[in-house]
Structures are given as structure tokens and as C-alpha cells.
Amino acid sequence: MTQNCDIVISGGGIAGLTAAAAFGSAGFKVICVDPAPPITDGAAEGADLRSTAMLQPARALLERAGLWEALAPHAAPLQIMRIIDAGGEEPEARVIREFDAADISEQPFGWNFPNWLLRREMVARLDSLDTVDFRPGVGTKSVFTRTTGAKVTLSDGTRVSAPLVIAADGRNSPVRQAAGIAVKSRRYGQKAVVFAVTHPIPHENVSTEVHRTGGPFTLVPLPDRDGLPCSAVVWMDDGAQAEARMELDVPAFEEAASRRSCFHFGPLTLVSARQIWPIITQHAERIAGERVALIAEAAHVLPPIGAQGLNMSLADIATLLDLAEARREGLGDADMLEAYHRARHGDITLRVNGIDLLNRASQASAPVLRDARAAGLNALYSAAPVRRMLMQMGLGTR
Structure with missing residues (x-):
């Protein structure tokens, strides 16, 4: 039996959880999966002890996602x-x-914010949304796309049909690889x-x-x-x-x-x-493929200088959300994803090259x-x- 939703989000890190909250708050039916359950206690073994600076433009997205008040x-x-x-x-x-x-x-x-705390508040937000089905401990096994939609098989054997798949599954993104999108690394x-x-x-x-x-x-x-x-x-x-x-x-x-x-x-x-x-520095040659949009480290990885990494990821989400809300009937189609690529790729390239130069100078x-x-x-x-x-x-x- 195949389940249906509007968007499958592969990856439940900070970017994936933010995307799930943002699209769920906008009324899209979302399934978000991640093979590793999020650790939401800073004292627990394996907790992400890094912190993230959310820059000014991020606040508007966090408000749209219903996250800012708790954070x-x-x-x-x-x-x-x-x-x-x-x-x-x-x-x-x-x-x-x-x-x-x-x-x-x-x-x-x-x-x-501490990263573990962001995860805690984001998971709590997803729990409050009827539009979001968050499945920790479940990963993406395979993705098959065609012009009319995507078929996703999850690691627990579940099959999901959706017009759009968002890859938020990290620098070694299986979804990006399935889409045949190459990366450049330094x-x-x-x-x-x-x-x-x-x-x-x-x-x-x-x-x-x-x-x-x-x-x-x-x-x-x-x-x-x-x-x-x-x-x-x-x-x-x-x-x-x-x-x-x-x-x-x-x-x-x-x-x-x-x-x-x-x-x-x-x-x-x-x-x-x-x-x-x-x-490392890494960026995808394209940030969209057939029925697939790349965000966060699936699209770009930067040295931690100038708080650019996650804030670029939030800009990805905000841009994709704007496009999705503007064309709900064409969610995930070629025109929408080409518009997403055009809107983000130039800015990503500029920032990747700029941070690369700053890092080399710092060395x-x-x-x-x-x-x-x-x-x-x-x-x-x-x-x-x-x-x-x-x-x-x-x-x-x-």
C-alpha cells in the first residue's frame, strides 16, 4: 500500500526539522524521516554541542514555521x-x-542557540502539527522520479508518493545521489x-x-x-x-x-x-532535479566562518516555501524547481567562494x-x- 503526501523531507537535522515545521505550518502535508532520532538533551551521549547563529533574515522564517516564540x-x-x-x-x-x-x-x-536545544524545540513544534508526520529512526531507501511525481521507499518498507522530495540528508545525501546531481569539493x-x-x-x-x-x-x-x-x-x-x-x-x-x-x-x-x-567546502552543481530540491548540506557545505552555513540553508527553505505557496497546483514541477535553482544558485556560489577565500586567509x-x-x-x-x-x-x- 502506498501512502500519499505533498512533500517528503529526507533528513531530520536542524534544516530538515525547520523545513518540516515551515511547510507543515503553511498547510502542506509533510512526511519527514531521519534514520537517527534527534538528541534533544545537551547532557546526553552524542548530543550536538555546536551552536548556531540565526541571523536577522532567519527570524522571519522561524516565525512562519511557528518556532520563534519557543526559541x-x-x-x-x-x-x-x-x-x-x-x-x-x-x-x-x-x-x-x-x-x-x-x-x-x-x-x-x-x-x-545550542544545536541540541534547537532540535528539542523543533521536535516539539512538529508534535503539535497535524500536517507533519515525523518518523525518527526511519530513513530513505530509494527515490524514483518521473515528470508526474516521486515514489519514495523508506527503510521500514513503507512506500510514499509525493509531488516533491526535499533532500536535507547531509553532505553525502543519498537523495542527491539518486537524482544524479554531482558536487564539487575542496x-x-x-x-x-x-x-x-x-x-x-x-x-x-x-x-x-x-x-x-x-x-x-x-x-x-x-x-x-x-x-x-x-x-x-x-x-x-x-x-x-x-x-x-x-x-x-x-x-x-x-x-x-x-x-x-x-x-x-x-x-x-x-x-x-x-x-x-x-x-570542507562542497556545493552541488545544481540544487534541483526532477521532483527533487536540495537544501542545506545536501546543497552546500562551508567552513564555519561568518555564520553562513545554516543561514544559507534557511534561505533555501524560505525561497522554496515562497515558490510552493505561490503555485500549490504545480508543486514540485519542472518550472517551480528551475525557478528555485535560479533563485539560489548564484547566491550560493558567491558565498561558497567568499568563505573559501576567508578560510584560506585564516590559515x-x-x-x-x-x-x-x-x-x-x-x-x-x-x-x-x-x-x-x-x-x-x-x-x-x-
């Missing part, structure tokens, strides 16, 4: 983006520049160690990137923990060095992290487990290249129109 009490506002160049002989700040959201908006740049030899810390000096809602070599050391504000200021950290570096740091005992790791942060917020105290992630090890990076930061910051334009581009409002 708002947990938001850590990002009012200032601070960039520190510490590329001199000693690991200490030599150039500090701050990009203030007040220069371009009455709102902060965005709001930071590797940097980097890995990122992610963890949370407390520190004695308040972060004052400032997201801070410290550049020296190997990649940025980024501290993103989180709500206070046990009465102390708290930040999520992404420490990018050469893969071998990142692996070695995973083996350090806690005091040695805290000392190394504090030094790499230039003690900007004082000594750092580890308050979470450490996780490690490979750093610089030669003193002359680090000096050039510091000079470039000064030049960009000193020209007020350029500074405002860069902030608007980073938000996706220009």
Missing part, C-alpha cells in the same frame, strides 16, 4: 562581531576591529574542535573571531551557565594538531585554548565534552601573509561604506 527565551543576541588578528610573533591581539549591528539595523546581527587539511567554556570576563553579546594561523578561533555567546559568562567555541586548525588536542587532559586543553584566545575573556574553563569535525602561517591579512582587515574596517556593505552582505540583506 526566543533561549536566544543569546549577537550585537557585535569582533575580529582579532593575533598573527604577530606572540599569540596576542595586535589588531581588534568591531562590526556593530547598530550601524545598519535596530536589531542585533542575530541570535545564538579540502583544506583542517578540522574543528567544538566545545563550550565559561570565562570570567562577560562576552557582552559579542561574537569574537581570533585569527592567528590554521583557522579562526571563534567564541560565540551563549546564555550564562552556573552564574558565569558562557561561550560556544569553534577552534579550526591543521587536522593533526586538532586531533592531538582532543587527547589533551582537561587542564592542558584549557591552557592551550586560553592562550589561543589571547586570554581575551580571561582563562577558559571547559564545561562540555569536545567534538571534532572535518572542514596563513607565513609572517608576511599574516601581516597582509591584518592590513586588509584595517583597510576594510576603515572605509565606512565598505564596512556597512560587508555587514549587509553577511546578513544576506544585500
Whole structure:
């Protein structure tokens, strides 16, 4: 027996859950599947300890999806983006520049959330929607498409018929592969160690990137923990060095992290487990195929710089939702998916290339290249129109 719905979403990560909430809230009948049930407790084994900065444009989509009201009490506002160049002989700040959201908006740049908390609130939202059938522990086994619709076979043997399949199933997306869509990848030899810390000096809602070599050391504000200021950290570096740091005992790791942060917020105290992630750039040659739309890491993977990754994913969802609502009778047809590709592909390409350049600059090890990076930061910051334009581009409002 075949089940019917409007949209099958393959993948129940943050992007897939957001898409399910957004399309379900708009009245579409959605089945969302993921082979790995979401972990919604930050203390549970396997919890995603990373954090995500939802930039200004994301709020409108979260409101449409019925998610913002539940998330708002947990938001850590990002009012200032601070960039520190510490590329001199000693690991200490030599150039500090701050990009203030007040220069371009009455709102902060965005709001930071722990990833496990996002999953918790998103799963709760899906539970409240009669239009969404979320099936954790079930994956997509096969996808067969034709001009009139798609047939999806799930890992539990269920068959589903739908006019549109959304691939939110990660960088190795089985749905993308079934659609025959190729990807282009770049590797940097980097890995990122992610963890949370407390520190004695308040972060004052400032997201801070410290550049020296190997990649940025980024501290993103989180709500206070046990009465102390708290930040999520992404420490990018050469893969071998990142692996070695995973083996350090806690005091040695805290000392190394504090030094790499230039003690900007004082000594750092580890308050979470450490996780490690490979750093790559990848983007699909097309983000749509027959009856298939790619979003999130199925469409693009970026180094964690400038909070672009998930916010590009949310832009994918918002664009696809607008097109779906405008042509419900033609949901998933060739015209709709071609319009989706045209609307998103250029922006994705621009941001993929821009983040690639920034990451390569952050890896610089030669003193002359680090000096050039510091000079470039000064030049960009000193020209007020350029500074405002860069902030608007980073938000996706220009």
C-alpha cells in the first residue's frame, strides 16, 4: 500500500526539522524521516554541542514555521562581531576591529542557540502539527522520479508518493545521489574542535573571531551557565594538531585554548565534552532535479566562518516555501524547481567562494601573509561604506 503526501523531507537535522515545521505550518502535508532520532538533551551521549547563529533574515522564517516564540527565551543576541588578528610573533591581539549591528539595523546581527536545544524545540513544534508526520529512526531507501511525481521507499518498507522530495540528508545525501546531481569539493587539511567554556570576563553579546594561523578561533555567546559568562567555541586548525588536542587532559586543553584566545575573556574553563569535525567546502552543481530540491548540506557545505552555513540553508527553505505557496497546483514541477535553482544558485556560489577565500586567509602561517591579512582587515574596517556593505552582505540583506 502506498501512502500519499505533498512533500517528503529526507533528513531530520536542524534544516530538515525547520523545513518540516515551515511547510507543515503553511498547510502542506509533510512526511519527514531521519534514520537517527534527534538528541534533544545537551547532557546526553552524542548530543550536538555546536551552536548556531540565526541571523536577522532567519527570524522571519522561524516565525512562519511557528518556532520563534519557543526559541526566543533561549536566544543569546549577537550585537557585535569582533575580529582579532593575533598573527604577530606572540599569540596576542595586535589588531581588534568591531562590526556593530547598530550601524545598519535596530536589531542585533542575530541570535545564538545550542544545536541540541534547537532540535528539542523543533521536535516539539512538529508534535503539535497535524500536517507533519515525523518518523525518527526511519530513513530513505530509494527515490524514483518521473515528470508526474516521486515514489519514495523508506527503510521500514513503507512506500510514499509525493509531488516533491526535499533532500536535507547531509553532505553525502543519498537523495542527491539518486537524482544524479554531482558536487564539487575542496579540502583544506583542517578540522574543528567544538566545545563550550565559561570565562570570567562577560562576552557582552559579542561574537569574537581570533585569527592567528590554521583557522579562526571563534567564541560565540551563549546564555550564562552556573552564574558565569558562557561561550560556544569553534577552534579550526591543521587536522593533526586538532586531533592531538582532543587527547589533551582537561587542564592542558584549557591552557592551550586560553592562550589561543589571547586570554581575551580571561582563562577558559571547559564545561562540555569536545567534538571534532572535518572542514570542507562542497556545493552541488545544481540544487534541483526532477521532483527533487536540495537544501542545506545536501546543497552546500562551508567552513564555519561568518555564520553562513545554516543561514544559507534557511534561505533555501524560505525561497522554496515562497515558490510552493505561490503555485500549490504545480508543486514540485519542472518550472517551480528551475525557478528555485535560479533563485539560489548564484547566491550560493558567491558565498561558497567568499568563505573559501576567508578560510584560506585564516590559515596563513607565513609572517608576511599574516601581516597582509591584518592590513586588509584595517583597510576594510576603515572605509565606512565598505564596512556597512560587508555587514549587509553577511546578513544576506544585500
